[in-house]
Amino acid sequence: MGPQNLPVQPAAPGVLLTTLDEALDWARRGSIWPMTFGLACCAIEMMCAGAPHFDLDRYGAGAFRPSPRQADLMIVAGTVTFKMAPVIKRLYEQVPDPKWVIAMGACACRGGPYYRHGYHVVKGVDRIVPVDVYLPGCPPRPEALLDAVMALQAKMDRMKTFSAGKPGPAGEPAGAGKEKEA
Amino acid sequence: MAMEFPVIAKLLEGRFPEAVKGAVTDKGDPWIEAAADSVPEVLEFLKEEEGLKFDLLLMVTGVDRPDAEGGGSIEVVYHLLSTTEGHELVLKAVLPRENPVCPSAVPIYPAALWHERETFDLLGVEFTGHPDLRRILCPEDWVGHPLRKDYEYPEEYGGISAK
Numbered sequence: 001m002g003p004q005n006l007p008v009q010p011a012a013p014g015v016l017l018t019t020l021d022e023a024l025d026w027a028r029r030g031s032i033w034p035m036t037f038g039l040a041c042c043a044i045e046m047m048c049a050g051a052p053h054f055d056l057d058r059y060g061a062g063a064f065r066p067s068p069r070q071a072d073l074m075i076v077a078g079t080v081t082f083k084m085a086p087v088i089k090r091l092y093e094q095v096p097d098p099k100w101v102i103a104m105g106a107c108a109c110r111g112g113p114y115y116r117h118g119y120h121v122v123k124g125v126d127r128i129v130p131v132d133v134y135l136p137g138c139p140p141r142p143e144a145l146l147d148a149v150m151a152l153q154a155k156m157d158r159m160k161t162f163s164a165g166k167p168g169p170a171g172e173p174a175g176a177g178k179e180k181e182a
Numbered sequence: 183m184a185m186e187f188p189v190i191a192k193l194l195e196g197r198f199p200e201a202v203k204g205a206v207t208d209k210g211d212p213w214i215e216a217a218a219d220s221v222p223e224v225l226e227f228l229k230e231e232e233g234l235k236f237d238l239l240l241m242v243t244g245v246d247r248p249d250a251e252g253g254g255s256i257e258v259v260y261h262l263l264s265t266t267e268g269h270e271l272v273l274k275a276v277l278p279r280e281n282p283v284c285p286s287a288v289p290i291y292p293a294a295l296w297h298e299r300e301t302f303d304l305l306g307v308e309f310t311g312h313p314d315l316r317r318i319l320c321p322e323d324w325v326g327h328p329l330r331k332d333y334e335y336p337e338e339y340g341g342i343s344a345k
């Protein structure tokens with residue numbers, strides 16, 4: 001995301017005018033730091049999305065952090081087992097606000113291939129943490145993950161932290177994307 | 183030099199006339215059945231005997247057969263390989279389903295440690311003499327043994343619905 005994406009008002013040469021909300025949302029969506037962790041086969045696609053061919057970094061979301069305390073996006077890429085569930089929940093709680101979750105793959109969305117016979121599988125990561133974007137597929141291709149990241153960025157664009165509670169532009173309720181904090 | 187299965191079977195039957203209950207050759211991979219109590223001795227023999235030298239335990243698994251005669255059985259299956267001789271062997275111990283107890287193979291093959299933990303976790307086979315018989319895949323407070331044919335799926339675990 002270059003500065004040309006920043007919603008600005010024309011002003012005098014060399015002067016950009018925008019609102020604090022717009023600037024903050026723009027900065028946020030351009031510097032997503034995902035947490036480095038993968039749970040199963042979907043994680044391979046996630047790694048692939050981060051590698052040069054698909055280059056997640058183009059969208060400002062390629063700075064994978066090895067610690068939840070430095071991250072703001074959790075890509076749940078894989079099968080969530082009951083044994084893993086408390087760990088995932090704790091990791092989520094360790095991520096500082098504001099934070100987002102992408103449920104990547106059929107497993108993270110609803111248990112996937114283990115929906116019926118997986119005695120050990122949590123039937124969707126949304127049973128333990130709130131999910132912002134559901135990305136189906138088994139596994140979803142890297143392009144699909146890029147699409148999910150862009151969907152998340154669209155959501156971030158609507159956060160409008162400072163004017164939350166007042167009607168937002170284009171009919172969107174202001175503060176959309178913050179409902180999970182309620 | 184690699185030995186053929188019938189030769190190995192004959193050797194074992196000659197050495198353990200009581201414990202080795204015979205070879206099955208007509209169902210896929212041939213196997214030899216041994217009495218559960220004798221498993222350590224048989225494994226030791228297979229590992230050390232000149233010409234056999236099964237120096238690698240490939241895996242230990244289990245099979246639940248609730249319909250087997252005598253109230254059902256649980257089979258513990260050992261897959262062995264000799265890296266020097268180049269032959270393989272499948273050894274089975276058939277245990278009663280009610281109380282599946284089998285001596286551990288860990289003193290002979292340390293590789294059995296995790297495999298026996300898994301067989302314990304998923305099928306409930308008790309390996310006597312195992313140094314650390316805990317669940318390995320399921321959480322420690324899991325109820326039941328999931329690969330038993332009559333296993334009932336949990337309603338919930340840790341407050342999370344499992345349905």
Ligand code: SF4
Nearest residue numbers: 041042105106107139
């Ligand atoms: S959705 Fe499919 S590819 Fe992804 S973790 Fe589950 S089984 Fe693996």
